[in-house]
Amino acid sequence: MQKYPTLNQNQEFDRSITISNMNLSHMGYKNVEGKNLFERVKGFQNLMGPLRQQKIILYERRNMSPPAQECYGMDDYGDIFYGINFASADYLGLCTNEQAKEAAMNAAKEYSVNSCGAPLAFGASKYYMQLKEELKDYWGMNEVILYSAGWLAGFGVIKGLIRPYDFVVMDELCHNCLTEGAFAATKNVSRVPHLSLEAMEKKVSEIRTANPDACILVVTEGLFSMDSDYTDLVALQKLTMKYEAFLLIDCAHDFGCMGKTGKGVFELQGLQDFSNVLLMSGGSKCLSTNVGWVACNSYEVIDYLKFFSSAYMFTNSVNPVQCATALAQLRILNSEVGSRLRVKVLENYHYMKKELNARGYQIIGYPSPILPLLIGNELVCRVVTRLMIDEGIHCNGIEYPIVKMGQARLRVNLQPQHTKEHMDTFIETFHFCFVKATQIVQESLEKYQLALEQQEQTQKAKDNQNKANFNDNRMELKKPNL
Numbered sequence: 001m002q003k004y005p006t007l008n009q010n011q012e013f014d015r016s017i018t019i020s021n022m023n024l025s026h027m028g029y030k031n032v033e034g035k036n037l038f039e040r041v042k043g044f045q046n047l048m049g050p051l052r053q054q055k056i057i058l059y060e061r062r063n064m065s066p067p068a069q070e071c072y073g074m075d076d077y078g079d080i081f082y083g084i085n086f087a088s089a090d091y092l093g094l095c096t097n098e099q100a101k102e103a104a105m106n107a108a109k110e111y112s113v114n115s116c117g118a119p120l121a122f123g124a125s126k127y128y129m130q131l132k133e134e135l136k137d138y139w140g141m142n143e144v145i146l147y148s149a150g151w152l153a154g155f156g157v158i159k160g161l162i163r164p165y166d167f168v169v170m171d172e173l174c175h176n177c178l179t180e181g182a183f184a185a186t187k188n189v190s191r192v193p194h195l196s197l198e199a200m201e202k203k204v205s206e207i208r209t210a211n212p213d214a215c216i217l218v219v220t221e222g223l224f225s226m227d228s229d230y231t232d233l234v235a236l237q238k239l240t241m242k243y244e245a246f247l248l249i250d251c252a253h254d255f256g257c258m259g260k261t262g263k264g265v266f267e268l269q270g271l272q273d274f275s276n277v278l279l280m281s282g283g284s285k286c287l288s289t290n291v292g293w294v295a296c297n298s299y300e301v302i303d304y305l306k307f308f309s310s311a312y313m314f315t316n317s318v319n320p321v322q323c324a325t326a327l328a329q330l331r332i333l334n335s336e337v338g339s340r341l342r343v344k345v346l347e348n349y350h351y352m353k354k355e356l357n358a359r360g361y362q363i364i365g366y367p368s369p370i371l372p373l374l375i376g377n378e379l380v381c382r383v384v385t386r387l388m389i390d391e392g393i394h395c396n397g398i399e400y401p402i403v404k405m406g407q408a409r410l411r412v413n414l415q416p417q418h419t420k421e422h423m424d425t426f427i428e429t430f431h432f433c434f435v436k437a438t439q440i441v442q443e444s445l446e447k448y449q450l451a452l453e454q455q456e457q458t459q460k461a462k463d464n465q466n467k468a469n470f471n472d473n474r475m476e477l478k479k480p481n482l
Contacts, residue, residue: 015386016440017054019379019448025400052076056382058389058397061087068096069417073394083392084422086412091257091369092333092341093415095288100328107324115316119146120306123317127324131291134330139263139279141295143302148315150252150282153292155181156311157248157280161301162186162217167207169200170219173227175250178219194224195231201239208243216245222265223254226403226411228365228372230254230265240276248278256286256333257342257369286333287326291318344416345369348423352414355427361434364409371412372398373430379444381408383437384430391429 026047034040051057055077064072064080067088074080094100107127117123132144147153154177162168162185170182172191182189190207192199200218207216218240223230233249240247251264259267264281271277274297283291296302305312318326332338346367353363356373364372375381378399385397399408412426 015055015383015390017056017379017383017444018050019444020050025378025405027401055079056386058382058385061389061394063088066096069093069415069419069422071394073389075389079389081389081392081394083389083394084418084425085394086414086418086426087394087396089285089413090288090415091253091285091345091413092338093345093417094286094329094332094341097329097332099332100288100325103324103328104321107320111320113319113321115319117316118313119317120313125317125320125323127320127327128317131318131323131327131330132293134327135293135295138330138334139295141274141279142297143299144293144295145302145305145309145312146318147292147294147312148318149290150284150292151177152311152315153280153282153294154178154250154252155184156309157278157294157305158182158217158219159185159311160305160309162215164188166215166217167211168217168219169203169207169245171195171200171221171224171231173224174219174221175225175252178221178248178250182219194227195229197232197235197239200236201243204239204243204245208245216240216243217248218245219248220250221253222249222251223258223368223370224365225253225370226372226398226409228368228370230366233266233269233271237271237273237277241273246276246278248280251279251281253285253370254368255281256329256338257345259342260339262286262333262338262342283322283326283329287329289318289322289326289329291322291326341416345414348414348416348418351420352412352423352427355423356430359427359431361430369414371414373410373412375408375410375434376406377441378405378408380434380437380441381410383440384410384433387433387437388429391433393426393429395426 026044029044029047032040032043048057055075058075061073061075064074067085067090069085070083071085072080072082088095111125115123119128128146132146135144136142147156154175158168158178158181162182164186166186167188167190168182168186169190169192170178171194173194190203192203204216204218207214218236220231220233220236222233237247249266251266254264256262258265261267266279277296278301279295281293283289294302294305307313349367349369349371352371356363362374364374375384381397381399385395388395396411397408398411403409410430
């Protein structure tokens, strides 16, 4: 097994852990109460403090070099590491390509560095307008509105169009931006079991029967990133038409990397009727930028969003450098190079899945640049992620509440440029770290159980002593006065 060098070569990491309680989720601290806003959040550190002391909270690792297939990184604790990058969501590996860097530099020279206003207040640029036009052409849609981030697009389109008397029906695993947008827009939000067309139709039918004149928006994703799966979009669009509903598809994780020309899962499945469809996506996965957008064949819908989507109106425009970068990447997606990259990243997926399955590990979902590697136990997942960094592999552990409790996993982000050696090293390293992490957690659980038994025995001895003292005092009180 190849071990990549770090800048901490003389340091031997002790990754044993001490379990002080079995509360593995931070969500119990969400609904804190009390009038003192600052004081009431301090209890959260009772959970986070010990985890940070043991260096198994890895939320703010950072790049120390371009996030290519191999790169430097640093964790929260100042440890610098080098290794293979399976953490960055750069599905076609375009972040270091020369065309995009040159486009960014040229835009900076031409426009300087600025974000001088919202789109409605002299904030756009020629690159901004060109990006809209080329996104429309690429997706084959009549109109596009740009947002300053993918999250803003998902939130902004729902909040901008849906009113308190409308209804939203969404897959239970829809992204946070979609659920936040829905609940900010209306209390009439229903979440149905993941990928269940039967449950979706039942709920939409119930709403339409009870509310014949109401607007219903059905929300799903092209590719659900944590499970790497998707619904039947053609059947879902027909279902929405049947009940005079509308369909929003979040294509953030399939745009650029799925489908013959990279349009997304809707292209892969052959969806052609967009008469009641809104498409939404972001540039963070294949365009190397934070830009987001919504597309629709209705001019009136997009024009309405410009005035009633606060996430658009009250946010500064995507700056010229980002727009020029996105344009350069989009042109690669729409080229023969893009086609070859899409084929190669799926070849890498199939190789990794076959080899991991052969070793008894479970891969969730369908072929995509995302390979969810199931671990199960949250604590094992944290330790595996930590150990893999020590061994020179950057990867992301995913746990509750992002996925269900007991379904923790590694979200392995593949790139076409990952070599067989990269993938073989990942597979060997993961197996080594999983076995070691399981042993570490098992030993820690045994110590925790022993500590509980000792506490119980100590408490029982105290209770017996208190009882004896109570009986002695009672007998003393019963003695007659002489």
